[in-house]
Amino acid sequence: MSVQVWTYLIVGLTFAxxxxxxxxxxxxxxxEFYVAGAGVxxxxxxxxxxxxxxSAASFISMAGLISFMGYDGSVYLMGWTGGYVLLALLLAxxxxxxxxxxxxxxxxxRYYSNTARTVxxxxxxxxxxxxxxxxxxxxxxxxxxxxxxxxNTGIVLGMGxxxxxxxxxxxxxxxxxxxxxxxxxxxxxxxxxIFLSIMIAGNAIPQLGFGGTGSDGVYxxxxxxxxxxxxxxxxxxxGAKPMIDVFAITLALMVxxxxxxxxxxxxxxxxxxxxxxxxxxxxLIFIALLYTTAPAIATFARLNLINxxxxxxxxxxxxxxxxxxxxxxxxWMDKNxxxxxxxxxxxxxGGDPFEGKKxxxxxxxxxSGELLMSNKPTDNANELFIDKDIMVLANPxxxxxxxxxxxxxxxxxxxxxxxxxxxxxxxISTSISHDLIKKQINPNISESAELMYARIAVGVAILVAGYxxxxxxxxxxxxxxxxxxxxxxxxxxxxxxxxxSKRMNxxxxxxxxxxxxxxxxxxxxxxxFMNPAMNKPEFWFLGISPEGIxxxxxxxxxxxxxxxxxxxxxxxxxxxxxxDSLRYPKGAGEASAH
Amino acid sequence: xxxxxxxxxxxxxxxxxxxLLVTWFVVSYGFGILLAEPLNAIRLGGFKLGFxxxxxxxxxxxxxxxxxxVALMNKLDKKFDVHED
Numbered sequence: 001m002s003v004q005v006w007t008y009l010i011v012g013l014t015f016a017x018x019x020x021x022x023x024x025x026x027x028x029x030x031x032e033f034y035v036a037g038a039g040v041x042x043x044x045x046x047x048x049x050x051x052x053x054x055s056a057a058s059f060i061s062m063a064g065l066i067s068f069m070g071y072d073g074s075v076y077l078m079g080w081t082g083g084y085v086l087l088a089l090l091l092a093x094x095x096x097x098x099x100x101x102x103x104x105x106x107x108x109x110r111y112y113s114n115t116a117r118t119v120x121x122x123x124x125x126x127x128x129x130x131x132x133x134x135x136x137x138x139x140x141x142x143x144x145x146x147x148x149x150x151x152n153t154g155i156v157l158g159m160g161x162x163x164x165x166x167x168x169x170x171x172x173x174x175x176x177x178x179x180x181x182x183x184x185x186x187x188x189x190x191x192x193x194i195f196l197s198i199m200i201a202g203n204a205i206p207q208l209g210f211g212g213t214g215s216d217g218v219y220x221x222x223x224x225x226x227x228x229x230x231x232x233x234x235x236x237x238x239g240a241k242p243m244i245d246v247f248a249i250t251l252a253l254m255v256x257x258x259x260x261x262x263x264x265x266x267x268x269x270x271x272x273x274x275x276x277x278x279x280x281x282x283x284l285i286f287i288a289l290l291y292t293t294a295p296a297i298a299t300f301a302r303l304n305l306i307n308x309x310x311x312x313x314x315x316x317x318x319x320x321x322x323x324x325x326x327x328x329x330x331x332w333m334d335k336n337x338x339x340x341x342x343x344x345x346x347x348x349x350g351g352d353p354f355e356g357k358k359x360x361x362x363x364x365x366x367x368s369g370e371l372l373m374s375n376k377p378t379d380n381a382n383e384l385f386i387d388k389d390i391m392v393l394a395n396p397x398x399x400x401x402x403x404x405x406x407x408x409x410x411x412x413x414x415x416x417x418x419x420x421x422x423x424x425x426x427x428i429s430t431s432i433s434h435d436l437i438k439k440q441i442n443p444n445i446s447e448s449a450e451l452m453y454a455r456i457a458v459g460v461a462i463l464v465a466g467y468x469x470x471x472x473x474x475x476x477x478x479x480x481x482x483x484x485x486x487x488x489x490x491x492x493x494x495x496x497x498x499x500x501s502k503r504m505n506x507x508x509x510x511x512x513x514x515x516x517x518x519x520x521x522x523x524x525x526x527x528x529f530m531n532p533a534m535n536k537p538e539f540w541f542l543g544i545s546p547e548g549i550x551x552x553x554x555x556x557x558x559x560x561x562x563x564x565x566x567x568x569x570x571x572x573x574x575x576x577x578x579x580d581s582l583r584y585p586k587g588a589g590e591a592s593a594h
Numbered sequence: 595x596x597x598x599x600x601x602x603x604x605x606x607x608x609x610x611x612x613x614l615l616v617t618w619f620v621v622s623y624g625f626g627i628l629l630a631e632p633l634n635a636i637r638l639g640g641f642k643l644g645f646x647x648x649x650x651x652x653x654x655x656x657x658x659x660x661x662x663x664v665a666l667m668n669k670l671d672k673k674f675d676v677h678e679d
Contacts (some may be wrong), residue, residue: 029662066649071630074648078622081653085618088660089611093667211640219640237645239633247627272678275669281660288653295649583604584676 003019006407007146014184014411015161018177018418025173030451033170034101034430035268040175042275042505046282048178049266051185051258051419053080053283054290055131056138061187062227064388066298071226071239073298075246079253080283081291086258086492088280092267094499094582096276101268102427103261103491104435110498111506112575114440119513121435123490124427129464130483131262132424136469138417143477144409145327145393152239152470158418166422166429174422174489175269181415186289188412191405193293196300199399206296208300220299227306228531231354232348242537248548255554256484259492262423265430273585301391304398307382310343312369317341320397325371329387329394331546332370339368343384350382357387394464427463429457482524485546489553491518502579508565516557521547603674610666614659622652 002011027033040048056081064071098106104124108117136155143154165173193206201220203208224236233239258262265278266283308318314332324330332341332355344350354375364372364499379427393413396405433454438445445453490513497504497512524546527535537543544552570576625633630644638646671677 010622071648072628074645077649078626078652081656082618082622085614085656085659089614089663211638211646213640221640221642221645237642238631241642243627245625249623250627254648274664274678277660277667278664280656284657284660288657292650292653580600583607584600584674585671585678586676587678 001403003406004147006404007272007303007410010407011147011414012401012403014415015182017180018161018165021176021180021326021436022169024171025165025169025176027168027170027172027451030434030447030454031101032172033451033454034131034426034434035177035265036172037169038271040268040269040271042270042279042280044175044179044594045270045279046284047182048269049263049279049414050286051178051182052266052423053263053287053420054185054416055202055420056135056142056413056417057188058290059140059413060138060389060392061296063297063301064391067237067297067302067391068388070236070258071242072246072360073295074239075142075241075253076504077250077291079250079556080257081287082250082254083257083263083297084284084287086254087267088261088462089279090499091258091264092276092280093273093585095264095272095378096267096497097272097585099268101265102430102435103264104431105439106130107491107494107509108439110437110439110575110578111494111509112572113510114177116506117435117496118515119510119517120491121431123517124435125511127260127263127483127487128424128427128431129468131427131467132421132461133468135417135421136310136423137416139421141389142177142410142413142417143372145155146246150366155466158414158421159469159519160461162418162422162425163422163459165351166425166457169424170454170458171265171426174426175418177422178419178583181284181419184415185412185419185540186286188408188415189290189293189544191408192399193297193300194406195401196304196395196399197296197516200300200303207299208297212298214303224303227303227310228345231310231344232350233345236299242495242543245537245540245545245548248544248551250548252488252548252550252554253484255492256486256488259336259487259490260483261431261491261493262420262427264491264495265427273301276422287329296400297392297395303396305386305391306343308398309341311340313340314370315339318398320394324390324394328359328361329390331373331385331551332373333373333377333383334366334370334492335383335387335583337518341384342381344380344382349380351380352378353380353382353385353473354378375576416538421465425458425461428461428509429454431490432457444534450504457516479526482521485520485524485550485553487518488550489520489557492560493554493557496560498580501565502576503565503570504561505565505568505571506559507568512561512566515560516553519556520550521554577583599674603670606670607667610663610670614663617655618659621655623648625639645661 031037046110106119107120122175139158140151140155143149144151165177194204197206197209198204201212203209203212205327221237228236270276295501356375358375361371362374366372433450435455494509494513527546595620633644634642636643
């Protein structure tokens with residue numbers, strides 16, 4: 001069977017499963033809609049959290065990023081896993097004991113203030129919308145590359161599926177769909193990785209394989225370091241970023257992870273405090289499986305790519321090169337007219353092969369058979385353009401794996417994007433129906449009316465997200481730094497202080513949250529949007545890039561909250577008792593909002 | 595629950611947290627970043643050790659840390675009779 005037929009078959013089958021689960025898991029109350037009735041087993045919640053957490057970016061882009069960044073890519077590996085330790089130790093059990101539905105719930109009650117609640121709602125909405133636009137785009141990209149439908153049609157199809165199970169089942173439907181999506185995505189990620197590892201390193205475990213040797217007996221990583229040196233790229237295993245920036249980015253990602261509302265809310269869905277603790281552990285095991293495989297794929301793919309293309313004649317390249325060239329993920333400009341591909345890094349007179357971010361093909365064919373471009377060539381010697389996403393997407397073809405594996409990767413990418421989008425959409429709808437309507441505008445609203453508002457809010461959120469997916473703002477990549485930086489600088493410190501400091505009061509929390517947010521947002525906006533020309537290490541504060549500035553924002557938040565809380569009155573007696581009750585598990589019982 | 599006992603329970607919990615978070619910091623920020631360069635002189639098969647901690651080792655330790663905390667706290671909850679049902 002052809003790749004097309006396989007893809008329709010596998011993607012269609014997975015979609016049928018998701019819809020079946022949605023019908024089975026219809027939500028009947030707001031509690032089922034917001035937190036799946038707080039009845040999800042810890043292992044199931046761990047799987048759902050893993051699928052929720054691993055987005056289209058983790059699945060499609062991360063291995064490619066590491067492939068190009070080498071050691072520097074470790075910021076993503078450590079940053080997007082280490083946050084779960086913070087969650088399990090510092091946040092999840094206490095928030096579960098608190099027993100409400102949302103992060104703004106906690107902020108509003110603990111700091112006895114609707115101002116604090118409103119600041120938290122706005123941050124939660126901003127962070128979640130930022131994120132979800134990227135997921136919808138991811139759905140469209142997978143559809144267009146594998147099923148050869150138009151990107152926009154793909155987005156509409158994806159919206160339809162999410163609409164069905166999110167509106168019907170709320171958190172309950174989303175949770176059990178995410179469990180299924182976890183299996184689809186992890187299977188789709190591991191199969192090609194294991195094949196590649198056997199092929200290149202002769203070891204079926206990729207995590208060990210990339211530390212092994214190739215058929216010539218040379219260690220793969222040593223071979224890669226040598227190739228990088230020869231071709232003028234930064235060394236693969238030591239990287240090029242300054243240490244302080246690596247440190248700051250890793251910390252901002254970890255703390256940001258622990259502060260993201262769609263991750264935190266997952267720990268409200270388990271029955272007990274001790275389930276919340278262990279559930280974070282299960283989640284990290286399921287995440288670690290993919291995250292420890294990604295650097296192996298990165299190494300294999302990088303070696304494979306360099307060996308296949310560097311100094312080879314274009315006419316003799318394997319078929320996958322030409323296939324992916326058509327999608328614009330690869331492009332070759334024969335600057336010196338020798339018919340061979342020169343792939344060179346900055347230290348060997350390489351760099352960007354041409355001006356502009358993407359190849360603009362003219363529909364003419366060059367003398368070696370390559371697609372010609374209208375981009376202006378740069379004056380360095382590098383001739384090859386590679387999009388980082390190709391590392392995962394084209395891997396099965398590079399490894400000459402059977403057609404069904406290629407189809408599986410498509411289904412996996414869709415599962416990753418849809419599961420994350422659904423989790424985010426739920427946070428958005430809960431923020432509106434619960435934190436705004438129920439808690440602020442109309443506290444006397446009936447259960448069934450609140451549930452209806454929640455469903456309408458999901459529907460509207462899907463439409464807005466779809467709109468951003470079809471008309472992506474040019475800065476989608478830039479705003480990801482925003483989401484993590486803001487979560488790190490706003491939620492994380494005030495939740496931690498709310499649990500670990502009884503003396504922390506509303507004055508401290510609000511001023512800390514606002515200064516942290518403003519500082520971080522101002523720094524990112526300045527370097528990313530107002531003055532991108534200055535976005536260079538010599539102009540950065542302490543040499544920290546906008547990606548890592550959330551770390552400083554978090555410290556600012558901690559410092560301001562501390563100082564302000566000491567010069568303003570202590571919180572009321574009942575709040576101090578509330579904090580006491582958070583600190584031991586007994587009596588957690590049911591999550592309740594009323 | 596009486597105040598003095600709760601305070602003792604909380605103090606022990608904080609002790610666990612400090613120990614585990616120090617480990618968390620040392621394997622990732624210590625071995626994976628600050629000390630990566632000197633550690634890279636040591637080899638683990640084809641891996642330089644600092645590189646291995648940054649891309650593999652720290653993640654394995656993270657998983658272990660959470661399960662150690664779970665075990666410690668389940669025991670502590672029982673001892674102080676603050677566990678759920």
